[in-house]
Amino acid sequence: MIPDLAPTLPRAEALRQLTRAFAAAGLANPRGDARFLAEHALGLSSSELILHGQAPLGESGAQALGEAAARRLAGEPVARILGAWEFWGLPFRLSPETLVPRPDTETLVAAALPLFPERHRPLRLIDLGTGSGCILVALLHERPEAFGIGLDRSQDALATAKANAEANGVASRAAFLRGSWLDALAGPFDLIVSNPPYIGTGVIPTLDAEVREHDPPAALDGGPDGLDAYRAILGNIAQRPGLLAAHGVVALEIGYDQATAVTELARKAGFSDVTVARDLAGQARVVTLRPSLSVR
Structure with missing residues (x-):
């Protein structure tokens, strides 16, 4: 009442x-x-x-x-x-086609930063499915010599991400492009990050109403088994080795029960070094991947 x-x-x-x-x-x-x-x-x-x-x-x-x-x-x-939320201590505007930044996703930023511990090292980053731009903006905020690209299929999301980059003072080191995963992009990237859709299509109707009714479906639906985006990303990197720099790393957020499946996909794509990071609740939340020499 x-x-x-x-x-x-x-x-x-x-x-x-x-x-x-x-x-x-x-x-x-x-x-x-x-x-x-x-x-x-x-x-x-x-x-x-x-x-x-x-x-x-x-x-x-x-x-x-x-x-x-x-x-x-x-x-x-x-x-x-x-119409806004905080992520990594920074303010982010939201729009209908962006997810609400969640604390679990901060695990992705926390896992990626130690991979490049030199704060002023020049880096080239890309955030696939950037949404509000929270991951990319947080990384650029922490690495002042880095340049990053935010990729998304939604023009609404890209406009929101660009505005967030401007509001957080990193717009001069960011570009935002419309596209699907790594299609039509040229590397090399030192770091490829993504929080892709990873909910199985059949699971979406069972989600909490606040997620099911208010988050954009395209940012949730990962296909029948929730793994479609991982197959696309990892397959593209395997087929186009120039996308990832010689010492480059891929960091992907995953669902709590997907570590084994994504690890297997990564190994099939030629990644020999796979590490799983856990969130504050102890759930597997991020996989970081380094390729074998044959994929570089």
């Missing part, structure tokens, strides 16, 4: 009422959701919300917060309501 948020209601009390309503609705993070939406709707920082908690909502604040609460109680994720 949506609480009655009157314009005269103090902000702190509105926050308490929202938290209770979200908890009663069974939302996983009622306090955090209420705080994020209150800050967004009222245009306040966390500290301002605390320091000025006794100030009334006001007409516009009450209306904006009520509308945001209604959307959340209808099942829309907080990040979609805000």
Whole structure:
């Protein structure tokens, strides 16, 4: 039930009422959701919300917060309501054709950076299926001499990624191209990264409603067994050895149960050095791949 948020209601009390309503609705993070939406709707920082908690909502604040609460109680994720989310400590704008950046994907950035530990080493990167650009932008933020390409089939996603690169100060070292995986690209790349679609087609109807109904289907559907994108990426690298630099590395996010299958695909494609990194929950989340001499 949506609480009655009157314009005269103090902000702190509105926050308490929202938290209770979200908890009663069974939302996983009622306090955090209420705080994020209150800050967004009222245009306040966390500290301002605390320091000025006794100030009334006001007409516009009450209306904006009520509308945001209604959307959340209808099942829309907080990040979609805000239109933005944080990743790797950086802000990212979202759009309908981009995934919400998730903490699990930070494992990909964390696994890739130690592969090139020299911060100022020049690197050429490519992020396949870049979406919001969060992976590419985070890597460019950490490696100031790197240049990166974000590739995506969605023009909407590419526009969003470009805007995020500009907002985070790396646009001069980034390019965004429309295309499918590695088709029509020329290497060599020092690092190829991707968080591709990896959900099996038949599994998508069973996903949580916040994912199933609000994330773009093209960013989720990995084909019947969830492995279509990995076959395309690894097969392309195997067939076109010039795509990967002599000491280049591929880093791919995977589903929690896909480590064995993706490792097998990688070995068949000629990758002799395969490492699996785990996320904070202990689940296999990223495979890093180095090719054998015959593939270089």
